[in-house]
Every structure is written in structure tokens, then in C-alpha cells.
Amino acid sequence: MKYNPVQNYINGKFVDATTDKTLDVISPLDGTRLSTVPLSSSDDLNKAVKAAKEAFPKWSKTPIKERVQVFFRYKYLLEKNLDELAALISEENGKTIGESVAEIEKCIELTEFACSLPQLVTGELLEVSKGIECRTERIPLGVVASIVPFNFPAMVPNWTIPNAIALGNCMIIKPSEKVPLTLTRIATLLKEAGLPDGVFNIVNGNSEIATAICAHPDIEAVTFVGSTKVAKIVYQTATYNFKQCLALGGAKNHLIVLPDAKPEMTAQNITASMSGCAGQRCMAASAMVAVGDVDHIINKICEEAKKVVPGKNLGAVISKQSKERIEQYITEAEQQGAKILVDGRGATVEGKENGTYVGPTVIDFVKPEMSVAKEEIFGPVISIMRTNSLEEAVAIENNNPYGNAASVFTQNGSYARFVIDKASAGMIGVNVGVPVPREPFSFGGWNESKFGSGDITGKSSIEFFTRLKKSTIKWNPEAGTNWMS
Incomplete structure (x- = not known):
């Protein structure tokens, strides 16, 4: 076995799961056994959610211009470690090195967009009547979760990690049990970039953990990328439990x-x-x-x-x-x-x-x-x-x-x-074979390729990962009273 057994990442530390159930991580390139991944229990998820919930008040109150400084540093670390990350993706996913390099380059672009968020969530202020102002601002949701697939071990997680966290949320992510190694390395880069403990957590496992995420009372929103069959189940389960959900499915x-x-x-x-x-x-x-x-x-x-x-x-x-x-x-x-x-x-x-x-x-x-x-x-x-x-x-x-x-x-x-x-x-x-929009344009299909409103990346993701708060303010009594006040 080339790598140490995969662990969960909770509150800034790698920790063993509470269960001894594991699966082998096999390289598609040559059938080599790379590692083992734990099939975590709901107790492990509870620990991760607790850590994220406790980190949320301080992180959400940190000004967004300070929050994005983490992602300026994270972008630099992605660039610095590009070759290592590409080799790891190729090893556990089976991609060519060139495709793996391109995947990390897309992660860098996604992170660049997150660094621009302070300019995109400034809110609005308008004097709507004499002496009366209306103001809007974007408020983070709380603890959010992403369930990600095997085919892009770095890119799909980075569809949500930079934006969700830069917008003030704390995060739980469940990687595919087939490719858990890349996301483990990404956790260390986020910590090196200065992300506070508890803001980002990884819980490994199979469908049991995915179901638990969709039902957990302290998780406010869930994103999913995978097959349409499973996307429907995730969307139905999450929304049944009153969560915001965006589930991306298959395509033809x-x-x-x-x-x-x-x-x-x-x-x-x-x-x-x-x-x-x-x-x-x-x-x-x-x-x-x-x-x-x-x-x-x-x-x-x-x-x-x-x-x-x-x-x-x-x-x-x-x-x-x-x-x-x-x-x-x-x-x-x-x-x-x-x-x-x-x-x-x-x-x-x-x-x-x-x-x-x-x-x-x-x-x-x-x-x-x-x-x-x-x-x-x-x-x-x-x-x-x-x-x-x-x-x-x-x-x-x-x-x-489908409709991707x-x-x-x-x-x-x-x-x-x-x-x-x-x-x-x-x-x-x-005349384009792969019409993926570049940032800031968002990624998302129609029909049975997507369940939920909005898109998962770009400007559209701002609405998914925040709530809109509206304030109406009056200070001067001399303005008098009208139908608005």
C-alpha cells in the first residue's frame, strides 16, 4: 500500500473514523492498491458538524475582505504544488497527467473568482423616501455540505469550497470513496493557507454518510454531483428535511x-x-x-x-x-x-x-x-x-x-x-466540443441534469450560499410620517 490509510479531517486535524470498516483505494492505471478509506458512521459526521457549527460564528463575522485572503494564499499553494496534485489525481482517478494538470488549473481559476467576491457582494443602499433608507446584504447560511464524485477529485470540490467558505459558511465535504487522496491533500493546503480549524471538514464514506448529510438538522444546504438517479434521491431527501439543495445529475x-x-x-x-x-x-x-x-x-x-x-x-x-x-x-x-x-x-x-x-x-x-x-x-x-x-x-x-x-x-x-x-x-x-463556461459564468444544466434552482459556480453560487437580508432604516423624526413609515 503506497499511502497511509485515509483519515477524516475534523476541526483542523486528521482523525480516525469511529468504525473499522474500510474499502481499498485502487489505481485504475495499473490496479495498484494505493490506500484504504474508512466508511464513517453518523457519529463521525456529528463530530464534523459540531466543529463546523462552533467555528461558524467567528468565521461568519470575519469581514469578507479578510476571509478571501485565505484563498489568495490557497491559489498560490495550488500553483506551487500543481505537479504533485496532478500526479495524485492521475494515480487515483486514471487521468493522463495533462488532464490532471488542466484540472488543477481550473481549480486555480475557480479560486480566483472567489477572491473577487468582496466586489460582488457589496449589497445595495437606496434612499427610498425622504429620510428612509433600504439596504440589502448577503448573510452566510451556516454549515453547508458537498457530496462530490470520482471523476474530478479536485475540480468539483473546488466548485464549492472557495465560494461557500469565502462567503462565510463552514463546510463538510464527502469525497467519493474511490478517490479520497486528492481532497486529503487539499485539506492540508487550506490549513497552510490559514483557514481556521473547523471551517472545512472531510467525512469519508459511502451512501450511508450521504444520506446522513441530507438528513442532518444542523446542515443548511447540500450540493451534489453524480448520476441522475442518485441526484434525485439526494434532492428529495435534502429538501424533505427542509434544506436548500442543488443536485447535478448525468448527461447525454x-x-x-x-x-x-x-x-x-x-x-x-x-x-x-x-x-x-x-x-x-x-x-x-x-x-x-x-x-x-x-x-x-x-x-x-x-x-x-x-x-x-x-x-x-x-x-x-x-x-x-x-x-x-x-x-x-x-x-x-x-x-x-x-x-x-x-x-x-x-x-x-x-x-x-x-x-x-x-x-x-x-x-x-x-x-x-x-x-x-x-x-x-x-x-x-x-x-x-x-x-x-x-x-x-x-x-x-x-x-x-437530460439537458447539460x-x-x-x-x-x-x-x-x-x-x-x-x-x-x-x-x-x-x-464549434466547441466541451462548452463549459469560464468564470464568472456559471456551470449548470437543465432538465434531468440538474435539480434545484441556480447554478453551482460563478455569480449564481452567491445566491445559493447566502441569504438576502433587507433593512429599512429611519433616523430623522423631522422627515415626518407617510405611508412608508
């Missing part, structure tokens, strides 16, 4: 390709979108809708896909179970009449035979009713459906239950505008 992102699209650019974008992070991201290209004769572009996509090699510029999928599930989707599509243009089944990497790799896979002549066209595969697989019109292509996109992202590849502005207007998704791309 459609890329509409028109005959006038630039072949090289389109092929490179689509291939990178479907194979980046081994397809294990909710913004991955999963379904392509080919409008008319675009065979020349499909051929280019196949050429580009063959340049993506497991173990070189393609990482591993998270587990053996994931590999088997992804390959089963490909086999089922083939049995149903689809044509496999590039086949990633059975991929192995020399010297890493115990790694869990799936090669890039391009499937043509897919019908909308096939599972591979409807369900989230979460692997480096793209399914191509063919249509004769843009209207039919948009109808296919609209009929899918959609993109169109064209050089025609009116076609692009049609897709922007008609696609049923929260994030739209034009």
Missing part, C-alpha cells in the same frame, strides 16, 4: 454536425470531447447527430480517434466494473445493428495489464431508441445518429431527458442561432 450531450462544418476542427473537437478524461465527465460528447452528407467529417473523426492511445494520451476508466459496463453498451449496439467504426473494446496497456482501459470508440448508424443513444455511458464512446434536416436533429436532442450541454458545428450563423434557441440544454457550444 448531443453534438449536431452540418455539412458545412470545418472537417479538421470539427473532428479534433469531437474526438477530444468524447475521449477526454476517458469520457468520464458530464460534458463529454456522447451522441453526434449527423445532418445530411457528413461522411467526410465522420472519416476524419475516425482518423483522429485512432490517434488516441490508451496509456499514452488516453487515461483509464475508474474501475473494472466501469470497463465491463462500457464495453457491454458497445456490444449491445453492435448486436442491434449499429456499425462499429473504431472499436475500443479489449484495450490493454503493456506493463499495466491490471489497469482498466477502454479505447476510443466510434459507433455509426445508431438509432435513437438504442440504449447507447439514450443512456449515459461515461466512457470514451460516441454514438452517431443520422438525419436529413437540422429540425430533425434538434428534435432528437430535445427528446433526450449541446453543440453545433457549422459555419452558418443562422443555423447556429437556431440550435442556440431550440436546444434544450443549459450550456450550448458553437
Whole structure:
């Protein structure tokens, strides 16, 4: 075992869980046992919440311009330790080093936004009548929690950590039991940056802890990122217990390709979108809708896909179970009449035979009713459906239950505008394979890709992590009395 057993992080200290139940942490790269992670109990959660609740009064009363100084230092520490963090992400998640570096670079951008919050939460003041002022200010909620997935061990936690804490909240976070090591290191960086004890806490575990978080009476708000099936459960449980909740679910992102699209650019974008992070991201290209004769572009996509090699510029999928599930989707599509243009089944990497790799896979002549066209595969697989019109292509996109992202590849502005207007998704791309908004624009989908109001990052997160307080003030009695006073 390469690393020490993972511990919880409570009140500024790493502590053992109260249970002896553990799971192994396995590297998808080569099957190496990296560590063990505890399956914490509700007693462990109670300790973390108690620490956060006790830290909240002092932290919330600290002026926001002082709170964000922690994140100026944290940003510097992310930059200083970038290579170490990237290596750790690659080891426990299976990403390539380049993808892991990009993940930390996104964390740095998210932290930069948090440092700007003092300029965004200044409130408003207006004399609404003679001698009477109305004022608004943003007040932190208290103890908040985030339940985060395996696919981005650093970035998704940093969707919420900097903003929630800079806005004055104290936090509990539950990492995926598959990738707990990166968040453990992030805890040490936050402490080194000067974050007071108790403001940030980690409780490791499985679904038992997630359920306990959603039911805990002293947790005011919960964010979740994961599958739609679990997102619905988290949202229902948290809101049933009168908590604010934002739960992000799965996706089936459609890329509409028109005959006038630039072949090289389109092929490179689509291939990178479907194979980046081994397809294990909710913004991955999963379904392509080919409008008319675009065979020349499909051929280019196949050429580009063959340049993506497991173990070189393609990482591993998270587990053996994931590999088997992804390959089963490909086999089922083939049995149903689809044509496999590039086949990633059975991929192995020399010297890493115990790694869990799936090669890039391009499937043509897919019908909308096939599972591979409807369900989230979460692997480096793209399914191509063919249509004769843009209207039919948009109808296919609209009929899918998800709504994270959609993109169109064209050089025609009116076609692009049609897709922007008609696609049923929260994030739209034009000649962009992964249309993730950059800060300060917020991340969030529609339909069954998101449950709750607002978005998880950017300016929209301010409303989620604070309450709006309104004050009406009158000092001068000589102003008289009117209907307002």
C-alpha cells in the first residue's frame, strides 16, 4: 500500500473514523492498491458538524475582505504544488497527467473568482423616501455540505469550497470513496493557507454518510454531483428535511454536425470531447447527430480517434466494473445493428495489464431508441445518429431527458442561432466540443441534469450560499410620517 490509510479531517486535524470498516483505494492505471478509506458512521459526521457549527460564528463575522485572503494564499499553494496534485489525481482517478494538470488549473481559476467576491457582494443602499433608507446584504447560511464524485477529485470540490467558505459558511465535504487522496491533500493546503480549524471538514464514506448529510438538522444546504438517479434521491431527501439543495445529475450531450462544418476542427473537437478524461465527465460528447452528407467529417473523426492511445494520451476508466459496463453498451449496439467504426473494446496497456482501459470508440448508424443513444455511458464512446434536416436533429436532442450541454458545428450563423434557441440544454457550444463556461459564468444544466434552482459556480453560487437580508432604516423624526413609515 503506497499511502497511509485515509483519515477524516475534523476541526483542523486528521482523525480516525469511529468504525473499522474500510474499502481499498485502487489505481485504475495499473490496479495498484494505493490506500484504504474508512466508511464513517453518523457519529463521525456529528463530530464534523459540531466543529463546523462552533467555528461558524467567528468565521461568519470575519469581514469578507479578510476571509478571501485565505484563498489568495490557497491559489498560490495550488500553483506551487500543481505537479504533485496532478500526479495524485492521475494515480487515483486514471487521468493522463495533462488532464490532471488542466484540472488543477481550473481549480486555480475557480479560486480566483472567489477572491473577487468582496466586489460582488457589496449589497445595495437606496434612499427610498425622504429620510428612509433600504439596504440589502448577503448573510452566510451556516454549515453547508458537498457530496462530490470520482471523476474530478479536485475540480468539483473546488466548485464549492472557495465560494461557500469565502462567503462565510463552514463546510463538510464527502469525497467519493474511490478517490479520497486528492481532497486529503487539499485539506492540508487550506490549513497552510490559514483557514481556521473547523471551517472545512472531510467525512469519508459511502451512501450511508450521504444520506446522513441530507438528513442532518444542523446542515443548511447540500450540493451534489453524480448520476441522475442518485441526484434525485439526494434532492428529495435534502429538501424533505427542509434544506436548500442543488443536485447535478448525468448527461447525454448531443453534438449536431452540418455539412458545412470545418472537417479538421470539427473532428479534433469531437474526438477530444468524447475521449477526454476517458469520457468520464458530464460534458463529454456522447451522441453526434449527423445532418445530411457528413461522411467526410465522420472519416476524419475516425482518423483522429485512432490517434488516441490508451496509456499514452488516453487515461483509464475508474474501475473494472466501469470497463465491463462500457464495453457491454458497445456490444449491445453492435448486436442491434449499429456499425462499429473504431472499436475500443479489449484495450490493454503493456506493463499495466491490471489497469482498466477502454479505447476510443466510434459507433455509426445508431438509432435513437438504442440504449447507447439514450443512456449515459461515461466512457470514451460516441454514438452517431443520422438525419436529413437540422429540425430533425434538434428534435432528437430535445427528446433526450437530460439537458447539460449541446453543440453545433457549422459555419452558418443562422443555423447556429437556431440550435442556440431550440436546444434544450443549459450550456450550448458553437464549434466547441466541451462548452463549459469560464468564470464568472456559471456551470449548470437543465432538465434531468440538474435539480434545484441556480447554478453551482460563478455569480449564481452567491445566491445559493447566502441569504438576502433587507433593512429599512429611519433616523430623522423631522422627515415626518407617510405611508412608508
